[in-house]
Amino acid sequence: MTKPFNSLDWQVQPPYLYAPYASTVKRSPQKPLVVVPQKMSELTGPVFGEVDLKPLDNDLTRNAVVNGEPIGERIIVVGRLLDENGRPIPNALLEVWQANSCGRYIHKNDQHDAPLDPNFTGTGRVLTDAHGEYRFTTIKPGAYPWRNHENAWRPPHIHFSVFGRNFLQRLVTQMYFPGDPLLALDPIFNGIPDENGRQRLISSYAHDITTPEWALGYRFDIVVCGQRETPFETKEA
Amino acid sequence: MPGQSPSQTVGPFFHNCLIRGGENSLTTPQTRGQHILIQGQVLDGDGQPVPDAMVEIWQADAHGFFNHPEDPNQAQADPHFRGFGRAETVDDGRFTFHTVKPGIIPGEQTPYVNVRLFSRGMLIHAVTRIYFADETGNTSDAVLNSVPDKRRGTLLAMPVESPGLPTYCFNIHLQGELETVFFDY
Numbered sequence: 001m002t003k004p005f006n007s008l009d010w011q012v013q014p015p016y017l018y019a020p021y022a023s024t025v026k027r028s029p030q031k032p033l034v035v036v037p038q039k040m041s042e043l044t045g046p047v048f049g050e051v052d053l054k055p056l057d058n059d060l061t062r063n064a065v066v067n068g069e070p071i072g073e074r075i076i077v078v079g080r081l082l083d084e085n086g087r088p089i090p091n092a093l094l095e096v097w098q099a100n101s102c103g104r105y106i107h108k109n110d111q112h113d114a115p116l117d118p119n120f121t122g123t124g125r126v127l128t129d130a131h132g133e134y135r136f137t138t139i140k141p142g143a144y145p146w147r148n149h150e151n152a153w154r155p156p157h158i159h160f161s162v163f164g165r166n167f168l169q170r171l172v173t174q175m176y177f178p179g180d181p182l183l184a185l186d187p188i189f190n191g192i193p194d195e196n197g198r199q200r201l202i203s204s205y206a207h208d209i210t211t212p213e214w215a216l217g218y219r220f221d222i223v224v225c226g227q228r229e230t231p232f233e234t235k236e237a
Numbered sequence: 238m239p240g241q242s243p244s245q246t247v248g249p250f251f252h253n254c255l256i257r258g259g260e261n262s263l264t265t266p267q268t269r270g271q272h273i274l275i276q277g278q279v280l281d282g283d284g285q286p287v288p289d290a291m292v293e294i295w296q297a298d299a300h301g302f303f304n305h306p307e308d309p310n311q312a313q314a315d316p317h318f319r320g321f322g323r324a325e326t327v328d329d330g331r332f333t334f335h336t337v338k339p340g341i342i343p344g345e346q347t348p349y350v351n352v353r354l355f356s357r358g359m360l361i362h363a364v365t366r367i368y369f370a371d372e373t374g375n376t377s378d379a380v381l382n383s384v385p386d387k388r389r390g391t392l393l394a395m396p397v398e399s400p401g402l403p404t405y406c407f408n409i410h411l412q413g414e415l416e417t418v419f420f421d422y
């Protein structure tokens with residue numbers, strides 16, 4: 001079967017059914033997945049560019065200002081988008097969204113009793129540069145309660161939607177913060193079956209990115225499926 | 238070598254970022270080919286609508302070409318068609334795409350649309366394909382033929398009566414007797 005790229009690594013990727021995250025119970029496919037070859041429709045994907053971005057898309061502290069600065073701890077998030085061979089992926093679109101510093105999203109279904117911030121929508125976009133690197137500025141998100149189980153709180157996180165070079169490299173994930181006591185209690189984070197995999201979603205504090213008198217820095221690298229060493233295996237031929 | 242970053246759920250609050258309006262229309266008036274609508278519903282294991290899912294599609298243009306450097310026919314691809322679309326499901330779990338009927342990719346047998354589904358309650362996306370029930374090439378498609386007979390119908394979008402554009406219905410069942418065939422690579 002044609003397989004130029006590595007498959008999803010199910011030792012690391014979360015399963016569909018993970019009962020501690022209650023909503024998976026009725027939304028998890030249960031029949032075996034059918035393996036299909038990787039052909040032109042998988043080895044291509046949407047191409048994005050600067051034309052898809054607005055000037056302040058990479059600064060969530062400024063892209064929604066109405067009457068002042070958003071409230072909270074200003075942070076700078078940097079990282080690289082890589083494939084499994086360690087090769088950087090340039091010109092890739094990352095979309096990010098998050099709660100405000102109080103743990104509240106601007107969304108009709110978010111009923112958490114915490115204030116909205118009139119100067120913060122918590123949405124941004126950024127392209128990776130020629131070296132696969134990205135950088136955006138935001139406000140550190142707050143924790144928020146949810147109804148999964150008694151006294152359930154989501155650890156502060158930033159959602160990432162990632163396009164790689166092709167359909168196979170598409171990834172939606174979440175970035176967490178180091179040293180967070182809520183991580184051990186969170187069924188979404190702990191749905192990842194592998195300890196190394198879980199650690200990969202925890203950003204690291206980056207003092208070299210921290211800017212004096214301005215903002216703390218965090219580093220978060222993202223790794224998507226990579227090309228296989230033997231690119232064209234055609235056992236069936 | 239670095240390992241893969243694990244997926245996490247898209248959650249319930251993605252709309253302001255990922256759905257800004259119009260992403261479910263892949264076409265402009267200049268886009269070549271037969272413009273069509275694809276409508277469907279996402280349903281959970283109880284047959285209840287999933288009102289907070291996101292459906293993404295990726296497909297060839299009307300002649301089977303992709304506007305992507307990996308496609309040797311990229312130069313001939315329709316400049317008015319990116320091939321990527323995204324739709325939210327609404328309260329009744331319904332979604333709609335305005336696109337074109339894809340052409341047959343060179344070397345393949347029948348047209349199809351790649352689909353990736355994200356939702357609260359899904360720690361990782363599910364991948365499927367939309368085939369069109371009125372295509373004669375379906376019978377010789379290797380992927381369709383690799384699916385058990387009784388499940389093949391879950392991959393077929395059915396033409397439906399419509400006053401406007403030709404319209405196809407494609408429902409996605411996450412679980413149960415009618416569970417859609419989902420793919421891995």
